[in-house]
Amino acid sequence: MMAVFHRSDAEPGAPIRLEGVCPVEDAETLASLILENPNTPVDWTSCTRMHTAVYQVLLRLQPTVLGPCGDPFVDAWLIPLGRR
Amino acid sequence: MNELLEQFLIETRELVQSATEDLLALEAAPGDAEAVNRVFRAFHTLKGSVGLFDYPSWFALLHAAEDGLSAARAGTLSVDANLIDVSLETLDATARWAEAIETTKRLPDATAAEANALAARYRSLLTSGPKAQLANVAALPGWAANLIDASAECGGMALTAVRYRPREDCFFAGDDPLGLVRKVPGLLAVFVIPAAPWPPGAEFDAYACNLDITLLTGAPREEVEAVFRLVGDQVTAVEVPRDRPTASARAAVTPSLDAVVAAILAEQVGVLAAAGGSDADAGRLEACARAAANALLSAGHDGDAESCKRALEHGSDALREAIESILFGGPTKPSLPEAGEPPVPSEPFGADVTRTLRVDATRVDALLALAGELVVARNALGHLATRAEAGESAATLARAIRDADANLGRLSATLHRNVVSLRLTRLSKVFRRFVRPVREAARTLGKDVVLDFDGEDTEADRSIVENLFEPLLHVVRNALDHGLEDEETRRQCGKPQAGHIRIEAGQDGDSIVVTVSDDGRGIDPAFIRRRAVERGLRSTEAAAAMDDDAVTDLIFAPGFSTAEAVGALSGRGVGMDAVRAAAERLGGRVSVESRIGLGTVVRLNLPRTVSLIRVMVVGAGGESYGVAMDAIVEVVRKPRTSIHAVVGGNAAVLRRRTVPVVRLADLLGHGDSFTAAQDALLLIVQAAGETVALEVDRFEERIDAVVRPPSGLVGFMPGVAGTTPLGDGRVLLVLDPATMLASAPTVDEQPGEGR
Structure with a gap:
């Protein structure tokens, strides 16, 4: 189950979307999408639960994140670092 | 099992x-x-x-x-x-x-x-009571202190601080570290930072976990630990005591004061406050000032320490003010977790647990190649049989068979050598076992000892390595007990207070050398001479005639023990003779070198492998025996007329030296199987430093053999080095002439060299 979306026909600058439960496998997909185009923002408002590995990718690559995180745990405890 | x-x-x-x-x-x-x-x-x-x-x-x-x-x-x-x-x-x-x-x-x-x-x-x-509680405050690790500082609003509650450093490969194990953190009850704060600096971008590995998670919770430690019980080795949980310095106080601490010093200072403030400002208890006051000053001195704040001492003269309140001003005086700087300890590279998990690695793969490959060659060599035999059936002449066939035999011999010897190498074990296995007994022995004796090792990588056959510990331990205990002086004596001699024992190993050709050296008092030959005479090991004259090296070597003689009093450790009636016996059982030898006042070196030379040895098969009476070629100096055929009867036995002149001649058949108790052969066949061997001619009845053949150490009934027979099976299925007893001659009662009465 992959929950990282980025439409290939999307306009430049269209955000990468994290949706629903983002399992460990999403970490690699997310990382390569961000590395391909480092300026692409990440929209995490619809993510309901994020695996540590996915969070680690965001922590490391520091993309621009859009909106409050849909995962209440991340939103409550980890936002300050995620948005830094 | x-x-x-x-x-x-x-x-x-x-x-x-x-x-x-x-x-x-x-x-x-x-x-x-x-x-x-x-x-x-x-x-x-x-x-x-x-x-x-x-x-x-x-x-x-x-x-x-x-x-x-x-x-x-x-x-x-x-x-x-x-x-x-x-x-x-x-x-x-x-x-x-x-x-x-x-x-x-x-x-x-x-x-x-x-x-x-x-x-x-x-x-x-x-x-263990309130004292430990006090230590708690001072000993709060830096990361926990930072965590508390960063979560200012929770002062006054009992908290649990947790640091969780997931293993790098934890994602592969199915762990979701933050998933566990989600389950922590009473969460107050969570910080996630990289555990080590991120590796350069090109090496991005999304599945290598590199996180350092710290969290603070109001739940008791047990409850928190229960959440992390499956990853307990990656988690540290600390109880934060209720009476810790308040978060605001900590956050204001001069940044250059470390958490421990700050905690000690805060503790003094607490004590002074509890004393209620009365100057009545001067002792307590002084203790507080001293504690604060010492803590500051230890952190290099000499000036602040000085002002604490000065403030003491002005009473309790002045001291409290002085400490508080040091504690909160500096420029404030909120410390966030990332400003805390420098990131430590994640620990190499599993690296320190040595899994049992049995055999090096390249050794197995070499064996495989040899096995292949062996198959080819065997095919040559089939070919030879065909040639024999075709009626080829015996002479050419014999040559071809010899060639095939030589080839097979070479291969089987190489194969043996390779298989033996599979059994090679590092000596470090033995060396590491010494640390513990030496520590305990040193404690018992009240001596200070530094033990070090060298050459632990030296390899030897497993059977050698496994049997090395006992004799070596005996030597080490002797060095500890008798070699090293007590501290007082060492000081007088100008030696370092701690004695030094060094165990070293190295390879020397086909053998290994293990030495145990100490920097103790050394062995005094005069003392050994006296003792040898007292014990009746040597007569006064004989002892006086021996040179110092030979005298020192007497410590290995059975029945010799140098301890004046029976020492707690080594003086248990087992002397260094046990060491020599053990070394010889392993096919090696032991020697000692010593200099008075400087120390002693005991050297064990041991075979590295149990190898193929050349054995000469000789006849004595109706039986065949083997003698290792290594033990034979030379083989001589002499006319019987040149062997003369002298007092107590026979002797012959060999290279202008007189050597005793002993019949092997007599030694073995074959009695009067007298041979009337014209020539006497003599094996010249060395026994106990003397050259002895061993007369045999026949020379039979020379073979390569794997000599098995004697065991069972044969194990108790002196002079038997081992056994080996012969090509025709018989079992050959391989003799060790040196020990056989040494234990034979008649030999002492044989005329010695030059007499």
Whole structure:
């Protein structure tokens, strides 16, 4: 189950979307999408639960994140670092 | 024995060994946090493996030990002699129980009682009163202090601080570290930072976890630990005491003061406040000032320490103000977790536990290649048989057969050498076992000893390595007990207070050399001479005639013990002769070199492998015996007329020296099997420093043989070096002429060299 979306026909600058439960496998997909185009923002408002590995990718690559995180745990405890 | 249990026993031994080493290292350097970690992990793993079986009391003990070490790791329990002692005893017990299970399949009856007693000692360490509580405050690790500082609003509550450093490969194990954090009750703060600087972009590995998670919760420690129980080895939980310095106070602490100094200062403020400002208790006042000043001095704040001492003269309130101003005086700087400890590279998990690596793969490859060649060589024999059937001449066939034999011989010798190399074991295995007994012996004797090793990588056959420990331990104990002087004497001699014992190994051709050297008093030849005469080992004249080296060598003589008093350690009636016997049993020899006042070196030369040896087969009476070619200096055929009867036996002149001639048949008790052959066949051998001619009845053949060490009934026969099977199925006794001559009563009466 992959929950990282980025439409290939999307306009430049269209955000990468994290949706629903983002399992460990999403970490690699997310990382390569961000590395391909480092300026692409990440929209995490619809993510309901994020695996540590996915969070680690965001922590490391520091993309621009859009909106409050849909995962209440991340939103409550980890936002300050995620948005830094 | 089932495989799981077998693996468990192997692993247990390794863990006990490595944890013992780490504990001893800790004893020498109590501040080594990494060593505490390793010990904790070893106990954690031990507990886990014991838990796989049904040994409840053992499991409970390891659990208690783990609790104790966990507290030590968190800094709430000091790593002192008590903790190290009880941990070493626990490891001892663990090793014993593992052994009992291996041999008897069950734990000894007294296990439960012993386990309970040890577990109780761990518990009492953990609950040792208010003093430990005070230490808690001062010893709060830096990361926990930072965590508290960063979460200002929770002052006054009892908290638990947790640091969780997931293993790098934890994602592959199915862990979701933040998933666990989600389950922590009463969460107050969470910080996630990279555990180590991120590797450069090109090496991006999304599945390598590199996180350092710290969190603070209002839940009690046990509840928090329950959440992390499956990753206990990666988690440190600390209780934050209720009466800790308030968050605001801490946040204002001069940044250059470290957390421990700050905690000590805060403690003094607390004590002074409790005293209510009265100057009545001058002792307490002075103690506070001294504690604060010492803490500041230790951190290099000499000026501040000075002002504390000055303030003491102005009474309690002045002192309190002075300390407070130092505590909160500097420029404030909120400390966030990332400003805390420098990131430590994630620990190399698993790297310190040596899994049993049996055989080097390249050695197996070499064997495979040899086996292939052997098949080819065997095909040549089939070809030869065809040629024989075709009626080829015996002469050419014989030559071809010899060639094939030589080829097979070469291959089988190489194959043997390679197989032998599979059994090579490092000496480090033996060396590491010395640390513990030496420590204990040094303690018993009240001596200070530095033990070091060199050449642990030297390899030798397993049977050699496994049998090396006992004799070597004896030598080391002798060095400790008799070699090293007591501290007072050493000081007078201008030597360092701690004695030095060094165990060294190295390869020397086909043998290994293991030396034990000490920097003690050395062996006094005059003393040995006197003692040898007293013990009746040598006559006064004989002793006087011997040179110093030969005299020193007498320490290996049976019945010689140099201890004036029976020492606690080595003077148990077993002298160095046991060492010589053991070395010879292993096919080696032992020698000693000593200089008075400077020290002693005992050197063991041992074979590296159990190798193929050339054996000469000789006849004595109606029997055949083997003698190792190494033991034969030369083989001589002499006319019987040149052998003369002298007092007590026969002698012959050989290269202008007179040598005693002993008939092998007589030595072996074949009695009067007199041969009337014209020529006498003599094997010239060295025995106890003398050249002796051993007369045999026949020379039969020379063979390559794997000589098996004597065992069973043959093992008790003096002079038998081993046995080897012959091509025709008989078993050949291989003799060791030197020990045979030494133990033969008649030889002493034989005329000696030059007489």
